[in-house]
Amino acid sequence: MYEQVSHSLLNQILDELKPEIRKRDLRHFYTRLGANFYAIYSLFHHLYGQREDFTSQMVRLVEVMASRYIARDADLKETDIRREKQHNWFLSQEWVGMALYADGFAGNLPGLRSHLRYLQELGINMVHVMPILKCPKGASDGGYAVSDFRDIDERVGTLVDLRAMSKDMRRREMLLTLDVVVNHTSDEHEWAQRARAGDPRYQDYYYIFDNRDVPDMFEETMPEIFPETSPGNFTFDQTMGKWVMTVFNSYQWDLNYSNPAVFIEMLDIILFWANQGADIVRLDAVAFLWKKIGTTCQNEREAHLILQLMKDCSQVTAPGVLFIAEAIVAPVEIIKYFGEDAIIAKECEIAYNATYMALLWEAVATKNAKLLDQGIRSLPDKLDRATWLNYVRCHDDIGLGFDDADIVKAGYDPYAHRRFLVDYFTGVYDASPSRGQPFGRNDKTGDARISGSLASLVGLEAAIESADEAGIQRSIDVILLLHSMIMSFGGIPLLYYGDEIGTLNDCTFLQDENKARDNRWMHRPRMDWDKAELRNRHGTVEQRIFEGLQKMIAVRKSTAAFADYNNRTLIETGNPHLFVFMRNNPFQLNESVLVVGNFDSSPQSLTLSDLSNRGHFAFAQLTDLYSGESPTHFKDQLVIPPFRFYWLSDQRRY
Numbered sequence: 195m196y197e198q199v200s201h202s203l204l205n206q207i208l209d210e211l212k213p214e215i216r217k218r219d220l221r222h223f224y225t226r227l228g229a230n231f232y233a234i235y236s237l238f239h240h241l242y243g244q245r246e247d248f249t250s251q252m253v254r255l256v257e258v259m260a261s262r263y264i265a266r267d268a269d270l271k272e273t274d275i276r277r278e279k280q281h282n283w284f285l286s287q288e289w290v291g292m293a294l295y296a297d298g299f300a301g302n303l304p305g306l307r308s309h310l311r312y313l314q315e316l317g318i319n320m321v322h323v324m325p326i327l328k329c330p331k332g333a334s335d336g337g338y339a340v341s342d343f344r345d346i347d348e349r350v351g352t353l354v355d356l357r358a359m360s361k362d363m364r365r366r367e368m369l370l371t372l373d374v375v376v377n378h379t380s381d382e383h384e385w386a387q388r389a390r391a392g393d394p395r396y397q398d399y400y401y402i403f404d405n406r407d408v409p410d411m412f413e414e415t416m417p418e419i420f421p422e423t424s425p426g427n428f429t430f431d432q433t434m435g436k437w438v439m440t441v442f443n444s445y446q447w448d449l450n451y452s453n454p455a456v457f458i459e460m461l462d463i464i465l466f467w468a469n470q471g472a473d474i475v476r477l478d479a480v481a482f483l484w485k486k487i488g489t490t491c492q493n494e495r496e497a498h499l500i501l502q503l504m505k506d507c508s509q510v511t512a513p514g515v516l517f518i519a520e521a522i523v524a525p526v527e528i529i530k531y532f533g534e535d536a537i538i539a540k541e542c543e544i545a546y547n548a549t550y551m552a553l554l555w556e557a558v559a560t561k562n563a564k565l566l567d568q569g570i571r572s573l574p575d576k577l578d579r580a581t582w583l584n585y586v587r588c589h590d591d592i593g594l595g596f597d598d599a600d601i602v603k604a605g606y607d608p609y610a611h612r613r614f615l616v617d618y619f620t621g622v623y624d625a626s627p628s629r630g631q632p633f634g635r636n637d638k639t640g641d642a643r644i645s646g647s648l649a650s651l652v653g654l655e656a657a658i659e660s661a662d663e664a665g666i667q668r669s670i671d672v673i674l675l676l677h678s679m680i681m682s683f684g685g686i687p688l689l690y691y692g693d694e695i696g697t698l699n700d701c702t703f704l705q706d707e708n709k710a711r712d713n714r715w716m717h718r719p720r721m722d723w724d725k726a727e728l729r730n731r732h733g734t735v736e737q738r739i740f741e742g743l744q745k746m747i748a749v750r751k752s753t754a755a756f757a758d759y760n761n762r763t764l765i766e767t768g769n770p771h772l773f774v775f776m777r778n779n780p781f782q783l784n785e786s787v788l789v790v791g792n793f794d795s796s797p798q799s800l801t802l803s804d805l806s807n808r809g810h811f812a813f814a815q816l817t818d819l820y821s822g823e824s825p826t827h828f829k830d831q832l833v834i835p836p837f838r839f840y841w842l843s844d845q846r847r848y
């Protein structure tokens with residue numbers, strides 16, 4: 195949009211730019227800056243317009259965008275332009291991701307690079323490498339307490355290793371996802387150190403208070419994230435003799451985004467990693483970016499404006515790079531991280547689908563899909579050019595973050611039902627084969643979340659221990675069922691390392707004093723490569739899971755109906771054990787896939803003639819795209835075996 199005030203400011207900024215920036219050929223940079231400038235100016239003005247140094251901060255902002263553009267490699271710039279042309283490239287069903295720790299998976303970055311073939315064998319073409327930036331030697335929240343945002347932790351490698359790996363991945367047409375922890379820094383970060391030494395400039399990078407007056411006001415409405423290990427949201431710093439806001443662990447200092455210098459630093463860091471070859475940047479804990487007394491300090495409007503500004507700025511320098519919002523919040527809040535009041539995503543293009551993840555686990559425990567169906571029905575449609583990251587497990591705990599109203603609609607009492615779920619997955623509930631642990635139990639609120647590996651949570655550990663072959667098969671079926679749901683739902687499925695070979699809980703963290711009090715480490719294993727070898731031996735647990743997933747991924751990639759264009763319709767079946775939805779090929783009318791999942795331990799029937807919204811789907815000749823089989827049926831009743839899924843097509847394979 196052309197607007198006079200911002201346009202003359204733009205002219206002024208261009209005049210004030212350093213000579214070395216002015217001299218360059220920045221054609222693409224300038225067209226993008228022109229296109230986004232009004233939005234950037236408006237957002238920056240909304241957040242920081244009352245400051246006297248507003249204009250000089252704007253100049254600095256543009257300088258950062260321009261310098262990072264100049265430093266961006268030619269091949270990355272080409273990718274940017276290609277992706278601008280095919281701007282829906284990431285909505286394709288061809289992408290399948292995996293999240294892993296470089297050290298846990300393969301020792302370090304060179305190790306990871308040498309195992310890219312393993313990932314490709316499975317069909318993975320997007321790799322989220324969990325935090326690898328410099329962090330303290332002791333506790334670092336798994337790397338989420340960063341002490342230097344521009345360097346790699348020497349225990350996992352160097353910048354040279356990362357660039358080599360990112361080049362290698364590009365050749366293999368794999369996408370690289372890296373973390374940028376935007377909400378906080380480690381207390382060992384240089385900014386924190388300087389603040390601690392009394393430098394007011396850096397004290398203004400954080401929320402630091404002389405006494406408890408303001409902290410006490412905040413505490414009235416702020417929940418606790420780690421109530422057992424890090425209660426409260428402020429930590430007293432002995433050296434400074436002041437209180438610092440620390441929402442997560444006491445050594446993670448929250449950044450103060452009401453200071454434009456913080457915004458500009460963090461944008462610079464995001465662009466720095468974009469220039470190291472990251473295709474996608476995962477923005478950690480985005481819900482927490484803005485703090486306001488009297489609120490939970492989550493999902494504030496300004497947090498959204500900051501993300502929009504980050505997106506608008508990063509589009510100018512590196513438009514091919516996508517953002518993932520990691521906002522593990524209420525269902526109606528998560529969806530806002532694509533952008534509020536918009537048609538096309540304007541904050542993050544991708545968001546963790548924590549709602550779906552939690553609902554899938556609920557269905558596993560209850561053996562029915564009542565709440566799953568209800569919860570998904572309540573999810574508003576996504577914006578255009580936005581997609582989910584669908585996952586079963588990740589490195590964090592499982593929070594039971596569904597909507598209370600949905601729990602009630604599904605016929606349960608919210609408090610009792612959440613209690614049941616925690617009891618189920620921690621094995622307290624008698625009939626449960628699950629081996630999880632409660633995480634973040636809060637005695638004040640009665641809340642708890644769940645830790646544990648996928649395989650142990652679905653009963654594989656218990657079944658192996660008691661040499662229960664039927665139990666082993668059941669667990670494998672549930673693992674495959676859950677993955678079939680994330681692969682067909684719409685969005686990028688994100689597998690979690692080790693799950694592809696049925697990795698059980700790993701309790702070695704208890705021996706490490708820096709980890710022992712955080713049981714999320716029980717599902718952050720060291721990859722057992724001997725176990726992974728067993729994927730090549732017929733009949734092993736590893737082979738059954740690995741090959742099942744491998745086949746699923748291959749079928750997903752060739753099924754256009756699984757691309758993500760809001761092309762999913764939930765189907766009412768009258769059978770509460772089944773979760774059923776239709777996916778329509780957005781480019782080819784009448785090419786649909788009916789996805790059916792049976793969450794029960796007994797076979798269930800699906801009466802085809804009863805199905806709602808079935809459109810033009812023809813039931814005469816159904817084939818399961820995954821197995822190639824036609825399901826058993828009696829007249830128009832299909833039989834779905836226990837814990838089985840079908841991806842049904844009414845056409846012979848194209």
Ligand code: OTU
Pocket residue numbers: 335336338339375419442478479480481520521522523589590591593643
């Ligand atoms: C994220 O987590 C990371 O994924 C965690 O590993 C970190 O500990 C945390 O940030 C701090 O960096 O902020 O928006 O319930 O789900 O803390 C959600 C715990 C987060 C995590 C929550 C999450």
